Amino acid sequence: MGDTNYHAATVTSSTITVKPQSYAVLSHFGTWTGIGARTARVDAEHTKFVKLMYGDTEIDASNYTITKGSTVITLNESHLKNYAKGMHWFVAEFTDGSSEPIRLDVASDSKTSSENLPKTNQTQTKASENKKTLPNIGDTNKPSSLIISFSGILLISVFFYILKQRKNNEVN
Numbered sequence: 001m002g003d004t005n006y007h008a009a010t011v012t013s014s015t016i017t018v019k020p021q022s023y024a025v026l027s028h029f030g031t032w033t034g035i036g037a038r039t040a041r042v043d044a045e046h047t048k049f050v051k052l053m054y055g056d057t058e059i060d061a062s063n064y065t066i067t068k069g070s071t072v073i074t075l076n077e078s079h080l081k082n083y084a085k086g087m088h089w090f091v092a093e094f095t096d097g098s099s100e101p102i103r104l105d106v107a108s109d110s111k112t113s114s115e116n117l118p119k120t121n122q123t124q125t126k127a128s129e130n131k132k133t134l135p136n137i138g139d140t141n142k143p144s145s146l147i148i149s150f151s152g153i154l155l156i157s158v159f160f161y162i163l164k165q166r167k168n169n170e171v172n
Contacts, residue, residue, distance in 0.1 A: 021097030026070060029090070029104035032080050039074045040090075040102045046071040048094040059090070075104070 023044040032038050046068045052059040063079035066072065073092060083106045092099040 018096075021094070023071075023092070023094065023097060023099045025100045025102050028102055029075060031105040031107050032083075033107045034081075035077070037074050037077050038080060038104060039072060040104075041069065042071040042073065042092050042099045042102070044071045044092070044094050044097075044099065048096060050093045050095060053091045053093060054088065073102070080104075080106070 021044075023042050026041040026043050027039075029038040029040045046066055049066050049071050051061075052064055052073060059079070063076050065074045065076075067074070071092060071094075083104070085106050085108055088104045088106065090102040090104065092102065
């Protein structure tokens, strides 16, 4: 026996696109002077943490610890000794997105082994080296706004250049 009012149903599929979450960095690793560990904090639930990346390379989990308090990432001193003097950028990946770049400055060249330092592609390394500072929480000056502004100015300049060339061609 069944329901005598049975009607066939049509099911259509739909696609739901979920934009990955971008988590703010509450505090960067800061400057490492050759002694001790360095800690950064990301505004994300620590249970969603998946991995820490340096360029295209995943940092082995034995080289850092994760604790709650948002997500607190502590790089071990033994791992930090692998980085040469200069600026280095990391990204924390979560189940639903990733952090903004997390900055580490190494004050002295304490690099002990180039074999242990994760390799990155040159394009990403150069792009990271060009970044002078990251915006603070609440800053409205974002690099994308600057790029859009310069693009707009460039587009307007090209438009007026073309108009001037056409006007010059009509006069001649």
